[in-house]
Amino acid sequence: MNAPTQTTGTPDYTGADAVVACLKHQGVEVIFGMTGGSIMPVYDALFRDGEIKHVIVGHEQGAAHMAEGYARATGKVGVVMTTSGPGATNLVTGLADAFMDSTPMVAITGQVTSNLLGNDAFQEADMRGITMPITKHNYQVSSVEELPTVFAEAFFVALSGRPGPVLIDVPKDVMTQTCGQLLAAPSAPTGYKPPYRGNPRQIIRALKVIQAAQRPVILAGGGIITAGADAELKEFAEATGIPVTTSLMGLGAFPAGHELFLGMPGMHGTGYANLALNRSDLIICVGSRLDDRITGKLEQFAPGAQFIHVDVDASEIGKNLPCLVPIVGDAKPVLKDLASGAAEWETKPDYSEWRAQIEDWKERYHMCFASKSSAMAPQAVVELLGDMLDEDTVVVTGVGQHQMYTAQFYPFQKPRTLITSGGLGTMGYGLPAAMGAKLGRPEAEVVLIDGDGSFLMNIQELATAVRYRVGVVAIILNNNYLGMVRQWQELFLDKRQAETELQPPPYAKVAEAFGGLGRAVTSPEELVPAIEWARKEAREKRLPVVLDVSVEREALVLPMVPGGAANVDFIPCPGQVNEDKDNG
Ligand SMILES: Cc1ncc(C[n+]2csc(CCOP(=O)(O)OP(=O)(O)O)c2C)c(N)n1
Numbered sequence: 153m154n155a156p157t158q159t160t161g162t163p164d165y166t167g168a169d170a171v172v173a174c175l176k177h178q179g180v181e182v183i184f185g186m187t188g189g190s191i192m193p194v195y196d197a198l199f200r201d202g203e204i205k206h207v208i209v210g211h212e213q214g215a216a217h218m219a220e221g222y223a224r225a226t227g228k229v230g231v232v233m234t235t236s237g238p239g240a241t242n243l244v245t246g247l248a249d250a251f252m253d254s255t256p257m258v259a260i261t262g263q264v265t266s267n268l269l270g271n272d273a274f275q276e277a278d279m280r281g282i283t284m285p286i287t288k289h290n291y292q293v294s295s296v297e298e299l300p301t302v303f304a305e306a307f308f309v310a311l312s313g314r315p316g317p318v319l320i321d322v323p324k325d326v327m328t329q330t331c332g333q334l335l336a337a338p339s340a341p342t343g344y345k346p347p348y349r350g351n352p353r354q355i356i357r358a359l360k361v362i363q364a365a366q367r368p369v370i371l372a373g374g375g376i377i378t379a380g381a382d383a384e385l386k387e388f389a390e391a392t393g394i395p396v397t398t399s400l401m402g403l404g405a406f407p408a409g410h411e412l413f414l415g416m417p418g419m420h421g422t423g424y425a426n427l428a429l430n431r432s433d434l435i436i437c438v439g440s441r442l443d444d445r446i447t448g449k450l451e452q453f454a455p456g457a458q459f460i461h462v463d464v465d466a467s468e469i470g471k472n473l474p475c476l477v478p479i480v481g482d483a484k485p486v487l488k489d490l491a492s493g494a495a496e497w498e499t500k501p502d503y504s505e506w507r508a509q510i511e512d513w514k515e516r517y518h519m520c521f522a523s524k525s526s527a528m529a530p531q532a533v534v535e536l537l538g539d540m541l542d543e544d545t546v547v548v549t550g551v552g553q554h555q556m557y558t559a560q561f562y563p564f565q566k567p568r569t570l571i572t573s574g575g576l577g578t579m580g581y582g583l584p585a586a587m588g589a590k591l592g593r594p595e596a597e598v599v600l601i602d603g604d605g606s607f608l609m610n611i612q613e614l615a616t617a618v619r620y621r622v623g624v625v626a627i628i629l630n631n632n633y634l635g636m637v638r639q640w641q642e643l644f645l646d647k648r649q650a651e652t653e654l655q656p657p658p659y660a661k662v663a664e665a666f667g668g669l670g671r672a673v674t675s676p677e678e679l680v681p682a683i684e685w686a687r688k689e690a691r692e693k694r695l696p697v698v699l700d701v702s703v704e705r706e707a708l709v710l711p712m713v714p715g716g717a718a719n720v721d722f723i724p725c726p727g728q729v730n731e732d733k734d735n736g
Pocket residue numbers: 550551552553554555577578579580602603604605606607629631633634635636637
């Protein structure tokens with residue numbers, strides 16, 4: 153690694169200037185954040201330097217999700233900056249979210265001066281302690297000389313291997329300290345070398361196991377998208393003829409509509425993906441951590457299957473399920489090696505019986521929905537968006553039923569076209585994440601599909617979107633409920649609706665009051681023209697456009713595996729009967 157671009161001989165060059173130089177050295181284009189007492193020197197240095205764009209947010213949580221959206225849309229590190237104490241603690245949800253979803257982020261937090269540390273000083277919060285379990289790594293800088301190395305390491309750690317958030321806490325005195333000497337060239341971090349190629353012997357073993365399998369399934373996760381391995385995944389699946397299911401985080405890694413695609417497995421997955429996994433004798437899991445939303449009741453998940461598990465993070469392998477062939481490596485070279493190995497097979501395995509069985513399940517448990525009333529079915533709105541939007545459109549969601557409808561009914565074709573909070577399930581993620589995505593990829597169309605509960609949680613960022621002319625389209629599937637929780641109440645709590653009914657404000661008017669545009673949509677005929685209008689206005693005026701769409705209030709996300717149940721015990725789509733329950 154090279155030295156930061158700016159070195160100095162000037163006596164008034166400070167730690168804050170060094171921070172800015174380090175950020176520029178890392179190629180940082182935009183920072184999301186808010187100033188305050190302990191970070192002011194860095195803001196002053198940013199202002200004097202004038203090269204890095206800064207987005208002032210309404211709330212630091214918004215900044216964190218913007219950085220996440222930016223990172224997920226671009227593949228680059230998202231950067232946030234806040235003051236100490238409340239500014240820093242407001243980042244906690246975003247850091248935890250980024251940690252769960254392996255999103256590369258660097259958070260720079262101001263801190264009280266070193267002599268006050270541990271003194272309960274004004275706006276002191278122990279950010280190293282607080283974020284230890286929710287960051288990939290964190291630092292507190294104790295002298296100006298450390299800055300170049302810490303920043304170089306932080307960006308490397310955030311982006312490499314399994315990405316994640318890194319926090320750099322900088323006491324104010326480090327920012328104000330002058331450093332009129334040449335800052336030392338940061339060296340590449342030692343002792344941390346993320347794996348890349350898979351072990352060739354394990355690859356050969358895996359190929360043998362695959363060749364001997366009769367009912368294999370590929371389970372691909374977000375690791376495919378991080379590694380940019382979607383082409384290799386397709387090559388491997390097509391070379392072998394093995395069906396593919398992708399986790400929520402993996403949607404877009406394999407084209408919807410491909411004959412080998414099974415959709416998403418797990419709690420709201422397709423019946424056929426869940427049955428295929430359950431009856432499989434070999435699951436090739438690539439870049440997925442097999443979390444509980446995928447496996448359901450672990451003891452009854454794929455009872456007859458052996459596992460090949462490919463992951464760049466060795467600690468994920470065998471964490472939830474025993475693994476026959478572990479392969480520690482980046483999904484891209486590993487899948488490439490597996491695809492080339494399979495291409496050399498003299499006799500191709502015959503999966504025709506297995507594929508026929510899957511086709512039968514696909515027919516019996518095809519995805520569908522029923523409207524209980526004449527109101528718009530939320531799933532129909534998502535399907536319509538799937539028809540109207542381009543395959544390059546970046547779709548962002550909040551958390552709840554609307555998120556699952558999007559996962560189930562939107563035909564994702566390409567990686568990085570779905571940005572959603574998977575692991576933490578953070579309501580309020582959608583609007584700021586969509587803005588971060590749009591700021592990272594201004595040429596792309598960005599459409600948020602949100603819930604009326606989720607949208608309210610970071611609604612203040614509409615002001616930020618107006619100020620910075622961020623032309624995102626926000627489509628609120630408004631059911632006046634915390635719908636996903638209401639669904640659980642309907643299905644499992646005798647319909648007792650404890651605190652799930654909402655009284656949301658008129659979102660279209662709220663959008664206008666913030667300086668954006670909005671329209672309420674209450675009948676199906678209005679929908680297509682409203683969506684066309686919103687897309688045009690967002691593109692041409694570069695303003696946020698909110699469509700507040702009244703949808704059927706009591707729709708259900710189906711299929712559904714009840715919490716704690718085995719995946720084969722899914723409640724199917726309306727009009728279907730699950731004849732494949734585990735009666736054993
Ligand atoms: C920050 C946060 N608080 C609470 C929850 C629990 N929760 C999950 S989904 C949900 C309801 C979401 O409602 P809405 O955004 O209106 O979406 P809908 O389910 O109606 O589509 C709630 C309260 C959560 N996931 N995140």
